[in-house]
Amino acid sequence: MLFQKALGGPGISPTRQNNLNVNLIRYAEVLLIYAEAQNEVGGPSQEAYDAYKRIRDRAELKTPAMATFSQSSFREAVWRERWYEFCYEGITWFDMVRLKKVFNEKTRGFDDFVGHRNLNVSDGVALAEKHLLFPFGLQEMQNNPNLRPQNPGYPAAP
Numbered sequence: 001m002l003f004q005k006a007l008g009g010p011g012i013s014p015t016r017q018n019n020l021n022v023n024l025i026r027y028a029e030v031l032l033i034y035a036e037a038q039n040e041v042g043g044p045s046q047e048a049y050d051a052y053k054r055i056r057d058r059a060e061l062k063t064p065a066m067a068t069f070s071q072s073s074f075r076e077a078v079w080r081e082r083w084y085e086f087c088y089e090g091i092t093w094f095d096m097v098r099l100k101k102v103f104n105e106k107t108r109g110f111d112d113f114v115g116h117r118n119l120n121v122s123d124g125v126a127l128a129e130k131h132l133l134f135p136f137g138l139q140e141m142q143n144n145p146n147l148r149p150q151n152p153g154y155p156a157a158p
Contacts (some may be wrong), residue, residue: 028055028085036078044074055081076110079103097132128153 031051049066052074056063061125069077079095083103086092096102102118103111116127130153141147142158150156 028058029082029091030080031055032078032085036075036082039071039074039078041072044069048074052078052081055085079110080108100132102127130154 002005004013019102031054035048035051038051044066046066048092049069053063064077070098079099079101080103082095083092086095092103096113097112100113102116103109104111104114104116113127113132114129117124118127130151133151136147136157136158141150
């Protein structure tokens with residue numbers, strides 16, 4: 001069996017600049033998904049708390065006692081942990097769309113997605129309902145007329 005090295009081929013020297021070793025999901029994400037799901041079923045359980053605590057223990061962070069959490073406060077604690085844990089991994093955008101919430105770095109709370117202004121961006125344009133969906137690509141809409149109409153808030157295809 002012939003194996004091809006990354007970005008290499010016949011007459012092309014392989015390089016290490018590739019995306020072959022990108023994590024699709026980390027154990028930390030599995031634990032936080034589990035903690036969030038268990039909390040939604042019936043409030044913070046010992047299993048949910050233990051999954052949440054494992055992430056914080058690994059980072060040597062002090063975790064409040066389980067009795068201090070309500071279902072709502074535990075939910076936000078897990079969201080906050082996800083924000084800190086995955087801030088540079090391209091996951092937080094999908095959390096924002098899923099939850100329709102945005103983490104506010106100043107208040108360390110969660111704002112509604114629609115109307116939130118990112119103060120780190122020079123134009124400071126508020127997020128709108130349309131930002132919860134991507135626009136359909138022009139080429140795809142031309143190839144498949146069933147994709148019409150365009151997602152709300154984006155210009156229609158010619």
